[in-house]
Amino acid sequence: MRSIYVDLTRCLGCRACEVACGRIHGKSRISVAILRDRISMPLACRQCQRATCAMVCPTEALVQEGEGITFFPERCNGCGLCLLACPFGLVNLWAGKAERCDHCMEKSPACVATCPSGALAFGEEMAFAKAARTRAVLRASRAIEGVRR
Amino acid sequence: MTRSLVPTVCPYCAVGCGLYIVVDDGKAVGIEYMQDHPASEGSLCPKGNAALEMLYHPDRLTHPLKRAGEMWLSISWPEALDLVAGGLSKALREGGPAGLGFIASSKCTNEESYLLQKMVRSLGCANIDSCARLCHSSSVTGLGRALGTCSTTNILSDLANSRCILAIGTNFAENHPIVARWVFRAREAGGRLIVADPRRTPTAWGGDLFLQLNPGTDVALINGMIKVILDEGLINRRFIEDRTEGFSDLESSLEGFSLSEAERITGVSASDIVGAARAYARSPASAIVYCMGVTQHANGTDNVQALANLLLICGQIGRSGAGIYPLRGQNNVQGTCDMGCLPDFYPGYLSFEDPRTQEAFRRAWGSNRLPAKKGLTSLEMMDAAAANGTIKAMYIVGEDAANTHPCSKRTAKALGRLEFLVVQDIFLTETARFADVVLPAACWAEKEGSSTSTERRIQWHEKAVEPPGDAMADLWIICNLARRLGLNFHYRSSKEVMDEICDLVPIYRGAKPSASGGVLWPCKKEGEISILHEETFPLARGRAIIRSVHFRRTAEETSSRYPFLLTIGRIGAHHNAGSMTMRSPSLLGMAPHRFVEINPKDALSLGLDDGADVVVETARGEARAKTRSTDRVMPGTLFMPFHFPGANHLVRGYRDEHSGMGELKIAACRIERC
Amino acid sequence: MKEIFVRLDRCLGCRSCEMACAVEHSQAKSILTAASEVPVPRRRLYVEYAEGQKIPLVCRHCEDAPCVAVCRTGAMRQDPITGIVDQDQNRCVGCYMCAMVCPYGVIGQQKESRMVVKCDRCGSREVPACVEACPVNTLIFAEEADFAEILRRDAASRLARGYSMRA
Numbered sequence: 001m002r003s004i005y006v007d008l009t010r011c012l013g014c015r016a017c018e019v020a021c022g023r024i025h026g027k028s029r030i031s032v033a034i035l036r037d038r039i040s041m042p043l044a045c046r047q048c049q050r051a052t053c054a055m056v057c058p059t060e061a062l063v064q065e066g067e068g069i070t071f072f073p074e075r076c077n078g079c080g081l082c083l084l085a086c087p088f089g090l091v092n093l094w095a096g097k098a099e100r101c102d103h104c105m106e107k108s109p110a111c112v113a114t115c116p117s118g119a120l121a122f123g124e125e126m127a128f129a130k131a132a133r134t135r136a137v138l139r140a141s142r143a144i145e146g147v148r149r
Numbered sequence: 150m151t152r153s154l155v156p157t158v159c160p161y162c163a164v165g166c167g168l169y170i171v172v173d174d175g176k177a178v179g180i181e182y183m184q185d186h187p188a189s190e191g192s193l194c195p196k197g198n199a200a201l202e203m204l205y206h207p208d209r210l211t212h213p214l215k216r217a218g219e220m221w222l223s224i225s226w227p228e229a230l231d232l233v234a235g236g237l238s239k240a241l242r243e244g245g246p247a248g249l250g251f252i253a254s255s256k257c258t259n260e261e262s263y264l265l266q267k268m269v270r271s272l273g274c275a276n277i278d279s280c281a282r283l284c285h286s287s288s289v290t291g292l293g294r295a296l297g298t299c300s301t302t303n304i305l306s307d308l309a310n311s312r313c314i315l316a317i318g319t320n321f322a323e324n325h326p327i328v329a330r331w332v333f334r335a336r337e338a339g340g341r342l343i344v345a346d347p348r349r350t351p352t353a354w355g356g357d358l359f360l361q362l363n364p365g366t367d368v369a370l371i372n373g374m375i376k377v378i379l380d381e382g383l384i385n386r387r388f389i390e391d392r393t394e395g396f397s398d399l400e401s402s403l404e405g406f407s408l409s410e411a412e413r414i415t416g417v418s419a420s421d422i423v424g425a426a427r428a429y430a431r432s433p434a435s436a437i438v439y440c441m442g443v444t445q446h447a448n449g450t451d452n453v454q455a456l457a458n459l460l461l462i463c464g465q466i467g468r469s470g471a472g473i474y475p476l477r478g479q480n481n482v483q484g485t486c487d488m489g490c491l492p493d494f495y496p497g498y499l500s501f502e503d504p505r506t507q508e509a510f511r512r513a514w515g516s517n518r519l520p521a522k523k524g525l526t527s528l529e530m531m532d533a534a535a536a537n538g539t540i541k542a543m544y545i546v547g548e549d550a551a552n553t554h555p556c557s558k559r560t561a562k563a564l565g566r567l568e569f570l571v572v573q574d575i576f577l578t579e580t581a582r583f584a585d586v587v588l589p590a591a592c593w594a595e596k597e598g599s600s601t602s603t604e605r606r607i608q609w610h611e612k613a614v615e616p617p618g619d620a621m622a623d624l625w626i627i628c629n630l631a632r633r634l635g636l637n638f639h640y641r642s643s644k645e646v647m648d649e650i651c652d653l654v655p656i657y658r659g660a661k662p663s664a665s666g667g668v669l670w671p672c673k674k675e676g677e678i679s680i681l682h683e684e685t686f687p688l689a690r691g692r693a694i695i696r697s698v699h700f701r702r703t704a705e706e707t708s709s710r711y712p713f714l715l716t717i718g719r720i721g722a723h724h725n726a727g728s729m730t731m732r733s734p735s736l737l738g739m740a741p742h743r744f745v746e747i748n749p750k751d752a753l754s755l756g757l758d759d760g761a762d763v764v765v766e767t768a769r770g771e772a773r774a775k776t777r778s779t780d781r782v783m784p785g786t787l788f789m790p791f792h793f794p795g796a797n798h799l800v801r802g803y804r805d806e807h808s809g810m811g812e813l814k815i816a817a818c819r820i821e822r823c
Numbered sequence: 824m825k826e827i828f829v830r831l832d833r834c835l836g837c838r839s840c841e842m843a844c845a846v847e848h849s850q851a852k853s854i855l856t857a858a859s860e861v862p863v864p865r866r867r868l869y870v871e872y873a874e875g876q877k878i879p880l881v882c883r884h885c886e887d888a889p890c891v892a893v894c895r896t897g898a899m900r901q902d903p904i905t906g907i908v909d910q911d912q913n914r915c916v917g918c919y920m921c922a923m924v925c926p927y928g929v930i931g932q933q934k935e936s937r938m939v940v941k942c943d944r945c946g947s948r949e950v951p952a953c954v955e956a957c958p959v960n961t962l963i964f965a966e967e968a969d970f971a972e973i974l975r976r977d978a979a980s981r982l983a984r985g986y987s988m989r990a
Contacts, residue, residue: 001937006923010333012322012351014721019198019735023180037779038354046918049937067917067937087895088918113182116192116326117333124934126919131337132928133871133880138339141876144831339874 001067004030004044004101004109007128009135010119013040017111017120021101027094029101030111042111042120044101045069045090053082053091053100061098073097154181157610158600159197160256160593161724163477164188164305164327165602166197167666170594170613177201177594177614187666188305188604194326195736196724201594202733204614208576210589211618221587226619226629232586233544234633236569237272240542246273246520250530250540253279253490254547254573254623255479258598259607260646261623262481262488263496263654264638265546268631271516275501275524276540279490280548280725281482282527283555286808287444288475289486291453293498295461295694297687300483302472303436304604304669304679309334310470313432315425316344317456318367318442322351323721325476325603328438329355335470341432343425345370345417346442347716348746348788349781358425362415364714364786364815365704367443370422371455372700373411376403377426378462384430388464392686395695399458402697414700416783430463434470441478441718445814447703450807454698461695467682477603479725480593484601487656487670492524497654513653515637526809528554528802535563542569546623547590549578549726552794555811556769556802573626576728579794590623591616598624598643599662601670607660608667704815705768705801707785711817713751715765715787717800718814723792730792743793745774745820748784752776755820762823765789767816770798773823787820824905827881827944827951828970830977833961834870836877841866843956847945862935867942868953869929879962881953882929882942884908890921890930890941899941909943 013034021044022028030044047068054064061075062082078096083089092099103109103122112120121127154169166189171179180201184191193200213229214221224232240248251269253262262279269277281289285299292299308314308331321328333355336342344356347364362370378384379400389396412419429435437460443452456473465471477483489496499506501523511519525533525540531554534540543564554560564570564583572584575592595616599609616622624643631638640646651657659672671678686693707714722739723730730736745765747757757763759778764771765787772795782788789796791813803812842854849857849864857864868881884901888908891901898914899921901907917937922930930941945951954964963970 003919005919008923009355010329012326012329012355014194014323014326014351015739016193016195016198016326019195019739020193022735023198037349037781040351041923046916046920047937048916048918050916110182113184113191114193114198116189116194117322117329118192126922126928126932129922129925129928129931130871132926133869134337134873136880136927137871137873137876137878140831140878141874142339144876 001047002103002123003047004103004112005121005126005128006041007119007121007131008039008041009132010117011040011042012117012119014116016114016116017042020110020114024104024110025099027092027099029090029092029099031090043088043090044111046088052085052087056081056085071098071100071102155611155613156183157594157613158480158602158608159193159200160480160729161196161200162325163479163483163603164325165480165600165604165606165608166193166327167608168193168197168200170201172613175614177204185666188602188606189327190330192327192330195721195739196730199733199735202735203729204592204594205617206732208732209617209620210575210577210587211620212589213619214587216585226621229586229588230629230633233571233588233630236571236585237542237544237634240569241272244539244541247276248539248541249274250276250525250534250543252527252543252545252548252550253277253485255280255482255485256547256593257481257485257623258596258600258643259481259484259488259650260598260643261627262485262490263650264624264627264631264640264646266489266496267514268627268634268636268638270510270519271514271636272634273518273520275492275520275522276530277490277524278492278527278530279482279485280479280553281486281491282809283445283553283811283813284441284478284482285444285475286810287446287449287453287805289491290808291450292457292473292475295454295457295696296682297693298681299475299498301474301604302466302681303469303474304606306331307469307472307679308332308436308438308474309338311335311434311436312340312470313428313435314340314342314438315429315435316342316352316356316438318346318444319438319440319476320346320348320350320352320718321438321440321476322355324440324719326721328476341428343428347783347786358421358428360417360421360425361783362417364716365446365702366415366700367452368448368455368698369411369414369700370417371459372403372406373408373415373422374426374429375399375459375462376406376408376411377423378430379403381427383427384462385464389462393461393693393695394690396462399462399695399697402699429459429465434468435463435465436470436472436474438474438476440476442814444475444810447803447805447810447812448701449805449810451698454696457693458695458698461693467680467684469680472680475603480602481600483603483605484599484607487601487654488650492526496650497656528804528809528811531560531563534567535559538566541567543567544571544573545580546573547575549580549728551580551583552578552726553797555797555800555813557797558770559802573623575620576732578726578728588626589618589620590626591620595620596622596624596643599647605670606667607657607662607670609662703803703812705812705817707817711767711819713785713787713818713820715767715789715799715816715818716814717789717791717796720790720792723790725792726794727792740790743772743774743789743796744777746777746779746782746788747820748780748782748786749778750784752778757822763820764823765799765818765820767799767818769801769816772796772799787818825964825966827954828963828965829879829881830961830963830973831878833959834877834879835959836870836872837958838870839956839958840868840879840953840962841870843952844868847948847952848940862933865931865933865940867929867931867940879953880927880929881962882908883927884944889924889926893920893924895920907944908941909946910939910941912938915939
C-alpha cells in the first residue's frame with residue numbers, strides 16, 4: 001500500500017504543501033511543524049494499521065479496512081473523538097465533519113506534486129531511505145579515498 | 150460547460166514556474182501543475198499555489214480614477230487618457246524631456262516594457278528605470294563589467310551538475326524554493342552546499358558548511374577565500390592566462406590581506422574560510438548562487454565583482470555545473486531589463502554611449518528625438534522631484550515606490566511635490582494615493598504576452614480570463630497614450646510587438662517563445678544556449694575582467710543610541726510590497742503581521758517575551774512589530790521582512806556610486822517595548 | 824559490548840550478508856524455502872553502491888536512537904544495558920516515522936502489511952548472520968578496541984610494504 005513519505009533532509013519548511021492541500025480541500029490536511037528553527041517536517045495522516053481514530057469512532061465513519069482506513073462521510077456526526085485520539089494531531093474538523101488525508105482520493109497527492117524541493121514522495125518505495133543510504137556511503141567513500149591510495 | 154486549461158507563468162518570483170489555470174465559463178477556478186516544465190517540473194511554492202487568490206479581490210482597480218480633492222472620481226478611458234496625455238505634454242513643454250520620469254513594472258510583459266521605453270525615448274526622455282534598481286542593479290554593473298553579461302550563466306536545472314555550490318546572500322529555501330530542487334539533486338550526487346548568510350535560514354539547514362558572517366562583510370569573506378586559493382596554489386592558471394585580464398592586480402592587492410584579518414572582519418573562523426575555499430576551488434564544477442544579501446548594499450557592485458573574481462581565478466564558469474546565478478526577484482524583472490527599462494541601456498543592454506546604438510534605434514523607430522545622454526535612476530528621479538523640482542511629472546507602472554524605495558519617506562515627499570503623477574496598477578497602492586490619475590491595469594492572467602525568467606527563459610502566456618470592470622492590459626494603455634502623444638503606435642497584438650523585439654534586440658533574435666517551457670536567450674539557429682561563456686566573454690578583448698576590490702564598510706555603524714544592526718529581507722509567504730500577497734488569504738494566514746527576529750540572548754537581556762509588541766527605531770523613522778525570539782539571527786542583529794509597508798522607511802539612502810543601489814539591507818537601530 | 828564493524832575497503836558487493844539476514848529472519852531458516860514464505864522475509868542491512876564504492880550499511884543501534892525517540896507506540900525500544908534497538912512487531916502501526924528519521928536509511932518496510940523491519944542483532948545467535956556469511960571478512964563482530972587493532976595492523980602492513988619498496 002502507498003504512503004506519503006518525507007525526506008527530512010529536503011524539507012524547506014516552505015509550506016507549499018499546506019497551501020496546495022488547502023486550495024483543494026478548504027482546510028489543509030497536511031501540517032508542517034518547524035522545530036527549534038533547525039528542521040521542518042510535513043505530516044499527513046499516517047494511515048496507521050491499528051488506527052486509534054477508527055477505534056474510537058462511535059458511528060463507524062472511520063473504519064479500519066485491511067491495512068488502510070476508510071472514511072464514510074455520511075456516517076460522520078462531527079463529534080471530534082477522532083481528532084482527540086489521533087496521536088499525530090492530523091484529523092481536522094471542517095464543515096461539521098472529520099477530515100484527514102486520503103492521498104487526494106488515492107490518486108496523485110497535490111502536496112507531493114507541488115513540493116518544490118522534492119521532499120515529499122508518494123508510493124510503495126521509500127526512496128528517501130535509499131537516498132539516506134547513498135549519502136552515508138558517499139560520506140564514507142570520501143573519507144576512505146585517502147586510505148586506499 | 151466550457152472548461153479549459155490555460156498555460157501560464159506564475160506572477161511572483163523570477164524562477165518562472167509554469168502552471169495551468171483552470172478556466173470554467175470564463176472564470177479562473179483552479180490550478181493544474183505543469184509537470185514537464187523545465188525549471189519546476191510541475192512544482193509550485195506557496196505563492197504559486199495561491200496565485201489565483203488576488204485575481205478577484207474586491208480591491209482590484211476597475212475604472213480610471215481622477216483625483217478630486219481628497220476623493221477619487223471614476224472617469225472614462227477617453228477622459229483619463231486625455232488627462233494623462235495633457236499632463237505629460239504640459240510637463241514636456243515647461244521642463245523639456247528632462248522634466249519627465251518613468252518607472253516601468255517588472256510585472257508587465259516584455260512587450261509592454263519594450264513599448265513603454267520606446268514611447269519614453271521617442272519623446273526625447275531618458276528617464277526610465279525599473280525596480281531592478283532596488284534589487285539587481287549591482288549585478289548589472291558588477292557582472293556586466295566583469296563578464297559582459299548580467300544574468301544567470303547557466304540554467305537552473307544545471308545546478309544539479311555542480312559538485313560545490315556557494316549560496317551567498319540568498320535564502321532560496323524560502324524565496325526561490327524551486328532552486329532547492331536542483332541544489333538537492335547536486336547534493337544527492339555527492340555535491341556540497343556552502344551557505345553564507347548572517348542569518349541561519351532554512352537554506353542554511355541544508356548546507357554542509359554554514360558561514361555566518363557579520364552583516365555587510367561579504368567582500369572580506371570572499372577576499373579571504375581568494376587569499377586561501379592563491380596561497381594554496383588552487384588557482385586555475387590556464388583559465389586565468391587564456392581568458393581573463395587583471396589577475397596580477399588582484400594578487401598584489403591582496404598581499405597585505407590576511408586570513409586572520411578576514412576572520413576578524415567577518416566573524417567566520419579561519420578554518421571555515423579555508424574549508425570553503427578549498428571545496429569551491431577543488432571541485433570539478435562549482436556554482437555561485439546569490440541574491441539580495443549581496444546586491445542590496447551601497448557596496449553591492451564590489452560584492453558582485455568579488456564573486457566574479459572568485460569564479461574567474463578558479464575557472465568555474467562556462468561549463469556544465471560551473472557558473473554564477475544572480476537570482477532575480479520578480480517574474481519579469483529580467484525581461485524588463487532586457488527590454489531596456491534602464492536609464493543607461495537600450496534594449497539588449499546596448500550602451501547609450503555607443504553612437505551605433507543611437508543610430509540603429511533612430512532608424513528602427515523612425516525618430517529623431519531620441520535622447521542623447523543617459524537618464525536618471527528611479528532614486529535620482531525622486532531626488533530631483535523632491536529637491537529642486539526638475540522632475541515635474543512622473544508615470545509609474547506597477548511599482549509601489551512609496552514603500553519600496555530606501556528611506557521611503559523621502560520618496561513619499563517627492564511624490565507629493567510632483568505637479569503631475571500617473572500611476573498604472575492593479576490595486577490602489579500607497580504610491581497610487583499620491584496620483585492625479587490612476588489607470589486600472591489587467592494583471593498577469595488577464596493578458597497575453599511573454600516574460601523572461603531569471604534563467605533567461607522567455608515564456609509566452611495566454612490570456613486566461615477577462616480583467617475586472619474596465620481594467621485594460623498595459624499594452625493597450627501604452628499604445629493609446631502614445632498615439633495621443635503623437636507617436637505612431639499601431640500594434641494590434643502582443644505578438645506584433647514580439648516580432649519587432651525579435652528583429653531589433655540582439656539577444657532575443659530568433660526567439661519564438663512558446664507557452665510550455667519557453668525558449669532561452671540568446672537563441673541561435675543550432676539550438677538553445679543554456680551555458681554562457683563557454684568560449685568567450687562579450688567584452689572588448691573577449692576576456693573577463695578581474696578587478697580587485699577592498700572591503701569597505703558601507704553599513705551604518707552602531708552607536709549607543711542605535712546598538713543593534715537591523716537586516717531587512719524577504720520571507721516565503723509574501724512578495725515584495727505585499728499588494729498581491731497581503732490580499733491572498735492563504736499567504737496572509739501564514740504571516741499576518743510584521744515581526745522582528747531577535748536572538749534569545751538579546752531578548753532575555755531586554756526583557757522581551759516572544760510575541761512582545763515592540764518599536765524598532767532608526768535615524769529615519771520607526772516601525773512596530775511583534776518579536777520572534779529565534780537563534781536564526783546572531784546576538785546584536787535583528788531581522789525584519791520588508792513586505793509589510795514601513796520597513797524601507799528605516800533604511801538610509803546611502804548609495805552605490807556605480808549602480809545607484811541603496812543600502813537597503815542594513816540599518817543601525819534600537820528596539821524597545823511599545 | 825561487541826558491535827558489527829565494516830572494513831570499508833573490502834566489500835565485494837556479493838550481498839551474501841543480505842541473503843543471510845533475510846534467511847535468518849524467515850520462518851524455516853532455509854534459503855530454499857525462504858523466498859516462498861508469506862510474508863517474504865526481508866533483509867535488514869543494505870549493500871549500497873555510490874561512486875564506485877560498495878559498503879554494507881548496518882543499523883548502528885545509535886545511542887539515544889532517533890527511531891526509538893520518535894516511536895509513538897513503544898514498538899521501537901532500546902535495551903538500556905546492551906544498547907540494542909529492536910522492535911516489538913505487535914505494537915508497530917506502520918506510521919513509518921522511524922524510517923523517516925533514520926539518518927542511515929536502514930529501516931525498511933514489510934510490504935505485505937504496514938510494518939517496518941530493522942536489524943535486531945540476531946539476538947538468538949552468537950555471531951550475527953550477516954557477519955558469518957561474509958566471505959571476505961568485511962563485516963567484523965568485535966569489541967571496538969579489537970576492531971581498532973585490526974585496522975592498525977592493516978595500516979602498519981601497508982606502511983611497511985611501502986617502506987620496503989623504497990629500499
